[in-house]
Amino acid sequence: MMPRKYIRKKPERTYTAEDLQNAVADVATNNLTYRQASALYGVPVSNIFNRIKGRQIPEGKLGSGRKYMAEDGRIIPENYGARPSISPVYKITGAPTAEIVEVPAAQMDEVPAVHTVEIRPATPSAPIHCLRSVHGASLSTGGSKMDACNLKTENVVPAEPSKCTWHKEADPTNSPHTKKPLRPLKKIHANALETVGRTPIIRLNKIPQSYGIKCEVLVKCEYFNPGGSVKDRIAVRMIDDAEALGKIKPGATIIEPSSGNTGIGLAMVCAIKGYKCVVVMPEKMSQEKVDTLEALGAKVVRTPTDQGSYSRNSTFLVSHKLQEETPNSIILNQYKNASNPLAHYDTTAAEIYEQCDGKIDMVVGGSGTGGTISGIARRMKEINPSCKIVCVDPVGSILARPDTLNVNRGQFWEVEGIGYDFVPTTLDRSVIDEWIKISDQESMPMAKRLVREEGLLCGGSSGAHVAAAMKAAAKLEAGQRCVIILPDSIRNYLSKFVSDAWMEVRHLQPCVNSMNYWWWENKVSKLTLDPPISILGSVSCRKTLNLLRKLGINEIPVCEENGKFLGIAMLAELFNKFMARKIKPDTHISNALRTKFIKIKPDATLGVVSKALHIDGFVVLMEDNEEGEEQFAGLITIGDLLQYIM
Numbered sequence: 001m002m003p004r005k006y007i008r009k010k011p012e013r014t015y016t017a018e019d020l021q022n023a024v025a026d027v028a029t030n031n032l033t034y035r036q037a038s039a040l041y042g043v044p045v046s047n048i049f050n051r052i053k054g055r056q057i058p059e060g061k062l063g064s065g066r067k068y069m070a071e072d073g074r075i076i077p078e079n080y081g082a083r084p085s086i087s088p089v090y091k092i093t094g095a096p097t098a099e100i101v102e103v104p105a106a107q108m109d110e111v112p113a114v115h116t117v118e119i120r121p122a123t124p125s126a127p128i129h130c131l132r133s134v135h136g137a138s139l140s141t142g143g144s145k146m147d148a149c150n151l152k153t154e155n156v157v158p159a160e161p162s163k164c165t166w167h168k169e170a171d172p173t174n175s176p177h178t179k180k181p182l183r184p185l186k187k188i189h190a191n192a193l194e195t196v197g198r199t200p201i202i203r204l205n206k207i208p209q210s211y212g213i214k215c216e217v218l219v220k221c222e223y224f225n226p227g228g229s230v231k232d233r234i235a236v237r238m239i240d241d242a243e244a245l246g247k248i249k250p251g252a253t254i255i256e257p258s259s260g261n262t263g264i265g266l267a268m269v270c271a272i273k274g275y276k277c278v279v280v281m282p283e284k285m286s287q288e289k290v291d292t293l294e295a296l297g298a299k300v301v302r303t304p305t306d307q308g309s310y311s312r313n314s315t316f317l318v319s320h321k322l323q324e325e326t327p328n329s330i331i332l333n334q335y336k337n338a339s340n341p342l343a344h345y346d347t348t349a350a351e352i353y354e355q356c357d358g359k360i361d362m363v364v365g366g367s368g369t370g371g372t373i374s375g376i377a378r379r380m381k382e383i384n385p386s387c388k389i390v391c392v393d394p395v396g397s398i399l400a401r402p403d404t405l406n407v408n409r410g411q412f413w414e415v416e417g418i419g420y421d422f423v424p425t426t427l428d429r430s431v432i433d434e435w436i437k438i439s440d441q442e443s444m445p446m447a448k449r450l451v452r453e454e455g456l457l458c459g460g461s462s463g464a465h466v467a468a469a470m471k472a473a474a475k476l477e478a479g480q481r482c483v484i485i486l487p488d489s490i491r492n493y494l495s496k497f498v499s500d501a502w503m504e505v506r507h508l509q510p511c512v513n514s515m516n517y518w519w520w521e522n523k524v525s526k527l528t529l530d531p532p533i534s535i536l537g538s539v540s541c542r543k544t545l546n547l548l549r550k551l552g553i554n555e556i557p558v559c560e561e562n563g564k565f566l567g568i569a570m571l572a573e574l575f576n577k578f579m580a581r582k583i584k585p586d587t588h589i590s591n592a593l594r595t596k597f598i599k600i601k602p603d604a605t606l607g608v609v610s611k612a613l614h615i616d617g618f619v620v621l622m623e624d625n626e627e628g629e630e631q632f633a634g635l636i637t638i639g640d641l642l643q644y645i646m
């Protein structure tokens with residue numbers, strides 16, 4: 001097939017004087033490169049450059065030679081950026097420029113980032129910011145104006161519509177959906193990568209029966225993959241395809257935004273093939289995933305969970321920044337890479353069909369990137385069109401259709417790997433027949449039941465999938481068959497849902513007073529707590545250390561001058577950051593805070609507090625102020641509780 005030609009259009013840009021100022025500040029402080037600042041704030045690189053160099057901008061023109069004028073039609077005068085009295089919104093006028101980009105036929109599915117063919121002017125759905133909360137309550141977002149400026153980041157967040165041309169009657173000789181035969185079973189494998197796929201399907205014998213489900217319920221156990229998850233399939237496929245296209249050179253660094261499992265799959269491939277690997281992963285994801293990644297030789301970069309995909313600290317923007325700074329590096333980008341759904345079309349779906357001898361009435365899975373469910377669904381639509389495809393979406397996420405299902409948008413959810421605040425390119429919602437919203441209260445206990453009752457050592461999203469299947473499969477009759485995807489392994493969550501204390505503190509299972517303690521049901525308000533003392537974020541690390549030593553304490557709250565709570569300064573955190581050369585003695589303590597901790601409300605019971613103190617040496621007490629916003633009210637330590645109960 002001849003390469004097709006695409007027009008790359010640069011749309012009209014609009015930006016404010018504040019955007020320019022922010023862009024200049026971020027570049028000047030090395031927070032962002034010129035290109036990133038330009039993409040984020042919508043300000044041309046040349047203008048940022050000129051401002052940083054203190055150059056005057058000729059009347060009516062900017063560095064690029066294009067004409068600029070204020071919204072009200074005035075030509076922008078010289079050094080406009082330095083004069084705040086000027087109307088703050090400026091617009092590029094004149095015809096948008098266009099350039100021709102050749103896209104090889106082999107990449108006609110989802111066209112990779114380097115071949116962006118069109119910059120979509122439409123605004124994607126509003127960004128969602130999630131704050132961590134023990135109770136899973138919806139919290140205020142605190143998102144900055146820049147965070148909410150999603151137009152500026154849309155060329156980095158992989159949410160553009162797919163260019164995939166798949167349809168049910170496509171000719172396999174002329175399509176990347178080639179219908180290749182499955183890999184043969186071997187006695188001895190050359191390396192771990194050869195064992196990816198061909199995972200077992202196992203019947204559930206207790207859980208469906210307890211719901212009165214009449215049909216047969218089977219689970220496809222993706223945690224049997226060598227890296228422990230369904231994502232091994234796409235890791236192998238994305239690297240193989242990129243190598244075949246000559247996009248990965250020897251010694252390359254693979255950088256990937258991931259909720260962990262794709263990172264583990266890629267790190268495994270990199271370990272075997274000799275590439276370097278950097279995984280950019282939100283703070284929400286478990287420490288076990290970090291440990292596995294590091295054991296595989298990958299570098300892990302953590303990003304805040306609470307700022308949303310369109311913030312400049314999101315996994316996507318951070319990955320792009322790293323890629324620009326790292327020579328010979330590539331982001332395979334599972335969120336828009338055609339090899340992701342293709343891996344599942346070619347293998348996962350074909351295996352299910354073969355293992356079930358074609359008799360499948362329903363498939364239930366979830367959507368992170370959507371690659372698994374979209375790849376399986378497309379193949380099923382071709383070979384077994386009557387098979388119903390059900391997709392699970394956590395409460396708080398916005399992927400489900402119709403959109404009215406997406407209540408409590410932005411609420412934090414614990415289950416890892418599924419749900420997003422944008423619709424990934426690789427998710428094809430047209431092939432999903434039904435969406436089911438599932439809460440942590442349903443997912444996590446179900447994951448525990450799968451382990452305890454069915455002996456299946458799976459992860460939290462498996463619980464979400466099975467919980468949804470128990471609703472969807474209730475409509476199937478005896479003799480029909482439902483297949484559920486179990487994406488990953490218990491290994492990732494030993495410190496999370498596997499721990500009863502972790503579940504109890506989050507109200508995901510009852511907090512049982514098995515030792516009959518007299519104080520168990522008493523409320524936190526019974527404790528005598530020291531009045532909360534805190535320090536300012538601008539205090540140096542050295543001074544904080546001196547203070548902690550002087551007071552004989554290990555942790556102290558840190559606030560802004562206006563009283564806004566920033567986090568906890570801790571000896572352990574200071575030690576870790578200092579040893580990693582991330583802070584110096586005169587660094588502000590605001591750069592060395594622990595921001596991930598257990599929060600509780602004054603109406604929590606001491607039973608719950610005792611469980612929380614088993615996990616961490618302190619808990620943070622938060623109260624609602626008159627506006628209903630959460631505010632810091634104090635720390636509760638093991639000493640405080642012991643004082644009361646002993």
Ligand SMILES: Cc1ncc(COP(=O)(O)O)c(C=O)c1O
Binds near residue numbers: 366461
């Ligand atoms: C645990 C877990 N479950 C489910 C999924 C969803 O897979 P997909 O990205 O193919 O939609 C992922 C993806 O990262 C995952 O990590």
